[in-house]
Amino acid sequence: MxxxxxAVIDYGMGNxxxxxxxxxxxxxxxxxxxxxGVILSTSKVVLPGVGAFANGMAELSRLGLDAVVREVAARGxxxxxxxxxxxxxxxxxxxxxxxAGLGLIPGRxxxxxxxxxxxxxxxxxxxxxxxxxxxxxxxxxALLQEIKPGEAVYFVHSYMASPSDPSHRIADCLYGDxxxxxxxxxxxxxxxxFHPEKSGEVGLKVLRxxxxx
Amino acid sequence: xxxxxxxxxxxxxxxxxxxxxxxxxxxxxxxxNEHALRYYQQGADELIYMDCVASLYGRNSLGDIVQGAAxxxxxxxxxxxxxxxxxxxxxxxxxxxxxxxVNTAAVANxxxxxxxxRRFGSQCMVLSIEAKQIGPDRWEVYTDNGRERTGxxxxxxxxxxxxLGVGEILLTSVDRxxxxxxxxxxxxxxxxxxxxxxxxxxxxxxxxxxxxxxxQQGGVDAVAMADILHYSRATVGNIRRAAQAxxxxxxxxEQD
Numbered sequence: 373m374x375x376x377x378x379a380v381i382d383y384g385m386g387n388x389x390x391x392x393x394x395x396x397x398x399x400x401x402x403x404x405x406x407x408x409g410v411i412l413s414t415s416k417v418v419l420p421g422v423g424a425f426a427n428g429m430a431e432l433s434r435l436g437l438d439a440v441v442r443e444v445a446a447r448g449x450x451x452x453x454x455x456x457x458x459x460x461x462x463x464x465x466x467x468x469x470x471x472a473g474l475g476l477i478p479g480r481x482x483x484x485x486x487x488x489x490x491x492x493x494x495x496x497x498x499x500x501x502x503x504x505x506x507x508x509x510x511x512x513x514a515l516l517q518e519i520k521p522g523e524a525v526y527f528v529h530s531y532m533a534s535p536s537d538p539s540h541r542i543a544d545c546l547y548g549d550x551x552x553x554x555x556x557x558x559x560x561x562x563x564x565x566f567h568p569e570k571s572g573e574v575g576l577k578v579l580r581x582x583x584x585x
Numbered sequence: 586x587x588x589x590x591x592x593x594x595x596x597x598x599x600x601x602x603x604x605x606x607x608x609x610x611x612x613x614x615x616x617x618n619e620h621a622l623r624y625y626q627q628g629a630d631e632l633i634y635m636d637c638v639a640s641l642y643g644r645n646s647l648g649d650i651v652q653g654a655a656x657x658x659x660x661x662x663x664x665x666x667x668x669x670x671x672x673x674x675x676x677x678x679x680x681x682x683x684x685x686x687v688n689t690a691a692v693a694n695x696x697x698x699x700x701x702x703r704r705f706g707s708q709c710m711v712l713s714i715e716a717k718q719i720g721p722d723r724w725e726v727y728t729d730n731g732r733e734r735t736g737x738x739x740x741x742x743x744x745x746x747x748x749l750g751v752g753e754i755l756l757t758s759v760d761r762x763x764x765x766x767x768x769x770x771x772x773x774x775x776x777x778x779x780x781x782x783x784x785x786x787x788x789x790x791x792x793x794x795x796x797x798x799x800x801q802q803g804g805v806d807a808v809a810m811a812d813i814l815h816y817s818r819a820t821v822g823n824i825r826r827a828a829q830a831x832x833x834x835x836x837x838x839e840q841d
Contacts, residue, residue, distance in 0.1 A: 499836040
């Protein structure tokens with residue numbers, strides 16, 4: 373059996389070495405690229421990213437990659453957004469004014485609330501446990517199939533995704549009193565707020581599951 | 586509640602993992618990346634790499650070592666020692682580091698803190714402080730691996746650093762470093778009471794109970810461990826279980 377070929381989209385936002393190595397460690401052949409032809413010819417696509425939402429969207433559209441990512445999703449090719457890459461899957465973000473996103477999962481990106489009963493430091497940095505959102509009983513058939521509720525992964529972010537359809541919300545983590553959306557899914561489109569490439573064996577299990585999707 | 590992080594600290598000289606006492610009298614321990622992989626597999630929450638002679642000789646060999654570690658270590662890595670510019674930081678972040686720790690160059694040019702924080706975000710900018718006690722409840726900032734005095738008061742410098750954009754503090758007690766006598770709790774407490782950014786205690790961990798004291802009395806967010814792991818006096822798993830037994834919240838780790 374040939375190895376799964378994965379395109380990691382390189383639009384100049386963040387360190388791609390660890391994402392690449394994480395996928396390779398899980399058995400994939402990885403190509404880091406901004407070439408639309410290459411992205412559209414691979415069997416899996418990863419949209420990584422660290423930084424501000426508006427910068428990320430501006431870079432994607434400057435490179436003509438916003439349309440390419442939408443095309444990937446429309447063709448039914450498995451697409452995984454990580455951190456900023458996950459947030460850009462939604463309709464829009466409130467970070468530094470309203471910016472339109474890719475619109476692949478309905479909802480918006482909002483600041484992690486700081487005016488709660490138990491205010492937490494922002495950004496949210498560090499290991500936090502994945503939990504089942506209200507109304508979900510297990511992760512059967514989802515990106516987290518191999519993960520048990522309570523297993524921890526590594527987060528670094530100040531904004532969070534708020535999907536409008538609760539059925540797209542696969543896992544949360546609890547930060548103070550706030551349920552932060554940690555994994556979202558809609559058909560072949562997946563998003564992780566945490567960094568699977570920095571979350572030890574738990575993160576690698578998530579990547580392996582994505583490669584098998 | 587925030588989980589307390591257990592961090593393996595690797596001090597590097599050239600291509601070797603080394604360990605000293607009071608940051609001096611360095612002994613070669615072995616290959617940095619063999620140790621890094623072992624600590625990762627034991628469940629370390631993060632790694633810190635410090636090139637301990639980089640500022641002395643004005644060079645940095647860490648890029649290659651970190652790039653090597655990034656091949657099979659999948660937890661966050663902080664890298665420091667000899668970072669003098671945003672370009673140095675960029676190079677290390679591209680090599681697989683998630684954060685950079687700056688000491689000597691930040692003292693010489695505090696603007697560097699702001700420049701790195703603006704470019705990569707505060708969460709990337711770790712202020713490394715080497716503290717030596719100079720009187721009752723008074724500590725001075727040292728640079729160049731505990732060799733050079735700066736005249737700066739640790740508490741004043743910490744506050745200034747946070748105002749300039751520091752996102753985390755790596756606080757090393759030069760007095761305790763390598764001694765296995767436990768952390769300098771008054772120093773740690775003086776710093777954690779002053780700032781809201783996460784503080785990593787470093788220097789002096791001789792046994793798992795020292796970590797409990799640093800968390801419960803010192804109020805730190807993370808502990809850095811070197812000697813205790815390098816000489817296999819405890820594993821990260823032993824220390825994790827000691828934390829759990831003391832009621833400290835740490836990352837659950839199945840392989841324990």
